[in-house]
């Protein structure tokens with residue numbers, strides 16, 4: 001079953017001649033992680049903005065199952081500096097009762113390993129902690145679909161590996177439909193069920209990653225899949 005479906009979608013930015021997507025079709029399967037990888041400027045962020053409904057296609061149809069709740073995580077955490085971690089994470093549910101906010105925010109903060117930072121301000125967080133807070137803010141509405149645009153791209157290698165491992169665990173419990181944009185082949189293979197290689201205006205290749213979770217980047221099978229993706233990418 002598809003959570004999101006794109007049928008013959010074409011898109012170009014207003015005032016620009018070049019098509020970013022041209023007659024593009026894609027089925028995003030429910031509860032699976034789809035990683036999108038591709039050269040800089042090929043249209044990955046544009047694709048995610050179209051799925052989020054932040055941009056409208058010039059042609060074609062994008063359908064998201066109507067009951068689905070969308071969450072988004074960007075490369076930068078985009079926390080409000082004058083609000084505490086609790087208040088930032090609670091923002092999407094600020095109209096709910098305080099009791100409800102407390103219960104849910106504490107639940108997601110625990111999930112991302114930030115229980116101790118409830119009253120911190122963003123300036124008191126490390127880059128990895130801030131990104132965890134951004135993830136918590138996206139999880140607070142229990143999204144069925146999580147759109148992630150290079151969510152761990154600005155983090156150092158060790159922090160990134162830790163947050164990937166935690167995200168893998170969260171995904172194993174929550175079973176969201178995830179679209180993950182990444183430049184990191186290892187990250188794609190570690191987290192995704194399917195890796196798409198995007199080229200100018202179209203999908204160049206797709207690879208299913210048929211390995212059990214949790215996956216270690218040092219696992220020989222993971223290394224083999226990563227080599228295959230790298231191969232597709234360099235030949236694209």
Ligand SMILES: Nc1ncnc2c1ncn2[C@@H]1O[C@H](COP(=O)(O)OP(=O)(O)OP(=O)(O)O)[C@@H](O)[C@H]1O
Nearest residue numbers: 013014016020038039040041042043044045046047
């Ligand atoms: N608001 C905009 N107006 C006009 N053109 C844009 C706009 N945003 C992006 N583009 C162009 O669309 C193309 C695709 O951009 P997009 O950001 O989707 O690529 P990307 O694959 O996500 O790149 P990167 O990996 O570098 O983040 C690029 O040529 C870019 O210059």
